[in-house]
Amino acid sequence: MADVKKVGVVGWGTIGAGVVDLLYRKGIPGLELAKVCDLDLTTDRGLTLPSAMLTSNYHDITDNPDIDIVVELIGGIEPAKTIQLTALRNGKNVATANKKLLAKEGEVIFSEVVKLGRKIGIRASFVGAHSFIHELGLVGAEAKEYRRIYAILNGTTNYVLSKMTGEGKSFEEALKGAQQEGFAEANPTDDIEGYDTENKIRILLGLITNSYKYAGQFPVEGIKDIDVQDIKYADELGYAVKLVGVIENNDKVFNVAVQPALVPRISLLGSLQGAYNGTEFEDEYGVVSGLVNPGAGRYPTADTVIKDLLDIAEGRTLPIPSTAAGYKLGAPGDIQRRFYLRFTVLDQPGVLAQITDIFWKFNINIAAVIQKESAQTEFVHIVMTTYKAREEDVHAALEKVNNLGPVKAATKVIRILETSC
Amino acid sequence: MADVKKVGVVGWGTIGAGVVDLLYRKGIPGLELAKVCDLDLTTDRGLTLPSAMLTSNYHDITDNPDIDIVVELIGGIEPAKTIQLTALRNGKNVATANKKLLAKEGEVIFSEVVKLGRKIGIRASFVGAHSFIHELGLVGAEAKEYRRIYAILNGTTNYVLSKMTGEGKSFEEALKGAQQEGFAEANPTDDIEGYDTENKIRILLGLITNSYKYAGQFPVEGIKDIDVQDIKYADELGYAVKLVGVIENNDKVFNVAVQPALVPRISLLGSLQGAYNGTEFEDEYGVVSGLVNPGAGRYPTADTVIKDLLDIAEGRTLPIPSTAAGYKLGAPGDIQRRFYLRFTVLDQPGVLAQITDIFWKFNINIAAVIQKESAQTEFVHIVMTTYKAREEDVHAALEKVNNLGPVKAATKVIRILETSC
Numbered sequence: 143m144a145d146v147k148k149v150g151v152v153g154w155g156t157i158g159a160g161v162v163d164l165l166y167r168k169g170i171p172g173l174e175l176a177k178v179c180d181l182d183l184t185t186d187r188g189l190t191l192p193s194a195m196l197t198s199n200y201h202d203i204t205d206n207p208d209i210d211i212v213v214e215l216i217g218g219i220e221p222a223k224t225i226q227l228t229a230l231r232n233g234k235n236v237a238t239a240n241k242k243l244l245a246k247e248g249e250v251i252f253s254e255v256v257k258l259g260r261k262i263g264i265r266a267s268f269v270g271a272h273s274f275i276h277e278l279g280l281v282g283a284e285a286k287e288y289r290r291i292y293a294i295l296n297g298t299t300n301y302v303l304s305k306m307t308g309e310g311k312s313f314e315e316a317l318k319g320a321q322q323e324g325f326a327e328a329n330p331t332d333d334i335e336g337y338d339t340e341n342k343i344r345i346l347l348g349l350i351t352n353s354y355k356y357a358g359q360f361p362v363e364g365i366k367d368i369d370v371q372d373i374k375y376a377d378e379l380g381y382a383v384k385l386v387g388v389i390e391n392n393d394k395v396f397n398v399a400v401q402p403a404l405v406p407r408i409s410l411l412g413s414l415q416g417a418y419n420g421t422e423f424e425d426e427y428g429v430v431s432g433l434v435n436p437g438a439g440r441y442p443t444a445d446t447v448i449k450d451l452l453d454i455a456e457g458r459t460l461p462i463p464s465t466a467a468g469y470k471l472g473a474p475g476d477i478q479r480r481f482y483l484r485f486t487v488l489d490q491p492g493v494l495a496q497i498t499d500i501f502w503k504f505n506i507n508i509a510a511v512i513q514k515e516s517a518q519t520e521f522v523h524i525v526m527t528t529y530k531a532r533e534e535d536v537h538a539a540l541e542k543v544n545n546l547g548p549v550k551a552a553t554k555v556i557r558i559l560e561t562s563c
Numbered sequence: 564m565a566d567v568k569k570v571g572v573v574g575w576g577t578i579g580a581g582v583v584d585l586l587y588r589k590g591i592p593g594l595e596l597a598k599v600c601d602l603d604l605t606t607d608r609g610l611t612l613p614s615a616m617l618t619s620n621y622h623d624i625t626d627n628p629d630i631d632i633v634v635e636l637i638g639g640i641e642p643a644k645t646i647q648l649t650a651l652r653n654g655k656n657v658a659t660a661n662k663k664l665l666a667k668e669g670e671v672i673f674s675e676v677v678k679l680g681r682k683i684g685i686r687a688s689f690v691g692a693h694s695f696i697h698e699l700g701l702v703g704a705e706a707k708e709y710r711r712i713y714a715i716l717n718g719t720t721n722y723v724l725s726k727m728t729g730e731g732k733s734f735e736e737a738l739k740g741a742q743q744e745g746f747a748e749a750n751p752t753d754d755i756e757g758y759d760t761e762n763k764i765r766i767l768l769g770l771i772t773n774s775y776k777y778a779g780q781f782p783v784e785g786i787k788d789i790d791v792q793d794i795k796y797a798d799e800l801g802y803a804v805k806l807v808g809v810i811e812n813n814d815k816v817f818n819v820a821v822q823p824a825l826v827p828r829i830s831l832l833g834s835l836q837g838a839y840n841g842t843e844f845e846d847e848y849g850v851v852s853g854l855v856n857p858g859a860g861r862y863p864t865a866d867t868v869i870k871d872l873l874d875i876a877e878g879r880t881l882p883i884p885s886t887a888a889g890y891k892l893g894a895p896g897d898i899q900r901r902f903y904l905r906f907t908v909l910d911q912p913g914v915l916a917q918i919t920d921i922f923w924k925f926n927i928n929i930a931a932v933i934q935k936e937s938a939q940t941e942f943v944h945i946v947m948t949t950y951k952a953r954e955e956d957v958h959a960a961l962e963k964v965n966n967l968g969p970v971k972a973a974t975k976v977i978r979i980l981e982t983s984c
Contacts, residue, residue, distance in 0.1 A: 410855050413834035418984055422855075427862035432855035434831050434843075434984045441848035458879070563839055563855045 146174050147455040150203035152225055153215030154180035157239055157266070159187045160444025161213060166191065170448055172455045177203050204228040211454055213447060214238040223247055230260050237450040239266035239443055245341035248463065252354035256464050263450025263460050268342055271295070271421045272446045274433050275349060275461055288350050290424040291389040292405070292559055295342040297417030297437030298326045298333035299365050299385040304415050306370050307382060313366055325417055335364035336385060336400040343387040343400060348463035350389070351396070355466050360398040361474050368402055372484055372554055375525045376404050379510060381482070382412040386559055390477075397472045402556055404482050404527075409561040410434065422561050430563045475534030480509065480558035485524040485543070486551035489516040493548045494524060500546075504539035506531040521550050527558060567595045568876040571624035573646055574636035575601035578660055578687070580608045581865025582634060587612065591869055593876045600624050625649040632875055634868060635659040644668055651681050658871040660687035660864055666762035669884065673775035677885050684871025684881055689763055692716070692842045693867045695854050696770060696882055709771050711845040712810040713826070713980055716763040718838030718858030719747045719754035720786050720806040725836050727791050728803060734787055746838055756785035757806060757821040764808040764821055769884035771810065772817070776887050781819040782895050789823055793905055793975055796946045797825050800931060802903070803833040807980055811898075818893045823977055825903050825948075830982040831855065843982050851984045896955030901930065901979035906945040906964065907972035910937040914969045915945060921967075925960040927952040942971050948979060 165175040212229035265272045305316040320326035332338045381404035390397040405412040410432040414420040419437035436442040487493045512525040586596040633650035686693045726737040741747035753759045802825035811818040826833040831853040835841040840858035857863040908914045933946040
């Protein structure tokens with residue numbers, strides 16, 4: 143083992159407290175906690191540190207010649223960006239859980255790391271797929287390409303969808319429950335709207351393309367319009383509804399999106415419960431593998447930070463996007479996919495025929511139909527799944543369908559992803 | 564990248580052909596295929612190698628001063644053991660997929676590797692959990708201990724059980740189908756009896772305890788007595804039946820077994836279909852993660868061999884058990900676990916009361932009961948799940964139950980494992 147590396151931690155919140163605890167109380171061979179920075183030094187973290195170790199000025203860490211590695215755990219763009227860049231420029235290596243910063247400003251951070259010949263550990267920005275990142279960066283990318291990644295990367299949305307599925311709760315009820323149980327934040331926008339998943343997908347995309355170029359815009363859709371009704375119909379058809387980050391690689395043209403999707407209930411992603419994260423990936427040989435990890439939490443995240451610190455301390459390679467080399471995003475409308483559709487129509491004969499006639503003209507073939515006998519209301523649902531169809535064709539067809547007289551509400555559309563493990 | 568390492572492959576079978584293909588046809592930077600050995604050099608592998616590269620004498624590889632790394636892919640104990648030891652003693656590093664050899668003779672192989680300061684890549688002995696092995700050996704073991712591992716590590720048995728579950732086939736029918744489709748070998752004993760899983764569990768145990776000491780005997784039970792009836796009842800109770808390798812760590816006393824078990828259907832292991840392998844592991848912080856990998860096949864396995872070769876070529880650490888340090892196996896009878904029980908009884912009143920009375924005396928509490936109205940036969944099934952009970956108590960109670968007059972067949976017992984991701 144090399145000599146002991148001194149570690150400074152900026153951000154003594156939930157994750158920071160876990161990292162500090164592991165370094166200071168448990169003790170990790172080869173690593174020594176030197177200093178901890180937080181604006182709030184008085185809150186009880188269940189651990190008393192010598193006051194000489196504490197500071198509320200991050201320069202005491204980033205500008206401290208005794209410190210070898212700076213752990214940035216405050217999140218957000220600034221001052222996190224300045225802290226990381228200052229540390230790097232002052233000759234230090236960095237570990238971070240800051241997925242927002244890496245997704246938005248990765249080009250600046252990663253190119254600086256490469257230019258200065260430093261290391262940055264980013265596993266903790268991505269707890270839900272850390273073994274994957276690890277493997278990618280070590281030998282995966284050298285030996286092969288990834289053809290397809292489907293990933294559930296946000297614990298809050300998965301928890302909410304699990305509750306809607308298991309207990310038949312509405313989105314609002316499930317979210318409220320998640321907040322009460324501490325799984326969702328008071329302001330859950332980043333999670334619910336899919337932005338958190340987007341950040342992680344951007345980092346993953348950078349890793350598998352080895353490129354820190356900002357990927358441009360791709361479709362990002364959250365789960366707040368998911369109706370418990372659709373979850374029930376999906377279940378009847380053998381599917382679960384999940385928020386899935388999609389990366390599909392067709393000869394360096396990437397189809398990237400974050401969207402709710404139906405996945406087979408009996409599959410790694412379909413069976414993923416609670417706040418867990420899961421990733422299914424297919425390599426260039428058609429080999430499909432999967433990972434399940436707790437998406438967040440003090441110790442899961444702290445543990446991944448420690449792994450990065452050990453890799454840095456012992457001089458091992460860390461995966462980061464290291465070139466500006468380009469790739470293209472495909473046009474979302476061109477993607478061929480299966481779809482779940484729920485129509486709300488008047489309970490009268492001939493409606494199904496009108497719909498299928500429009501579909502026929504747009505080259506959309508139907509795989510399954512559920513039509514229940516009418517309940518108390520005058521409207522009925524017709525639920526369909528399609529075979530693969532071009533996304534733009536489906537939307538064009540639905541525009542026509544939604545204008546039919548007996549169709550009484552905009553048709554619900556959810557993509558179907560054919561996960562395979 | 565370091566200079567190019569020359570690789571000799573012994574064993575040009577299914578996996579060997581994959582490795583040769585990747586090295587020779589695709590080309591992996593840093594690695595060069597130097598020689599291939601097989602007794603049969605004439606079978607068409609879809610690739611023609613220069614005849615100078617071919618040999619049927621493994622000494623042309625193990626004793627060849629030009630070769631840096633020897634890949635042993637012939638399997639079995641001898642001559643595989645001699646090949647590996649000769650290569651190591653001649654200054655070469657080794658990569659292998661030979662789980663049987665590593666499980667049975669790991670003490671000899673690993674201690675030689677350590678003594679000589681060589682490297683051995685063993686990922687491919689363990690395709691179904693390769694990221695896990697990787698992580699374990701790199702930073703996992705240093706940073707933390709594993710508390711519990713539940714793993715489905717045999718593709719054949721999982722394929723057979725999936726067919727029994729999905730299509731209601733008997734064990735014999737499902738096995739026959741698996742053989743016809745090429746998923747099961749003509750002689751499937753090692754798979755079906757659990758010995759293949761046992762080999763992998765032995766290697767895993769060695770890795771997590773960092774110990775090449777032979778672990779002694781632990782219970783190993785296969786799937787041939789699993790009745791499709793029990794699969795159906797399990798399904799009704801929300802469980803799937805799987806062949807699971809178990810490692811539970813209670814303060815260095817290890818409970819190790821390979822046994823059929825009920826696992827929640829909606830969980831990573833419970834939802835594992837076809838020939839996939841899956842592993843669920845809990846670390847010392849209570850963090851549970853999971854992996855799904857194709858358990859076998861040419862490219863999945865060849866790909867893991869390539870990863871080992873790249874790690875060796877680039878001087879990275881490889882995970883192997885490196886000390887003889889000891890640990891203890893716990894007594895199987897002492898284990899506290901939940902159980903699934905199926906009684907075959909005469910359809911007469913009072914039987915359930917007699918059974919529950921015996922259970923009461925042995926401290927066994929019942930969690931759920933299914934008793935169907937009698938069908939055409941004079942016997943009925945009573946299915947129960949218990950709360951946690953001592954394994955020995957359950958067997959003692961069942962001995963009494965099986966002697967009751969109305970009990971007409973030995974009670975079926977399957978363990979329940981509480982997987983959590």
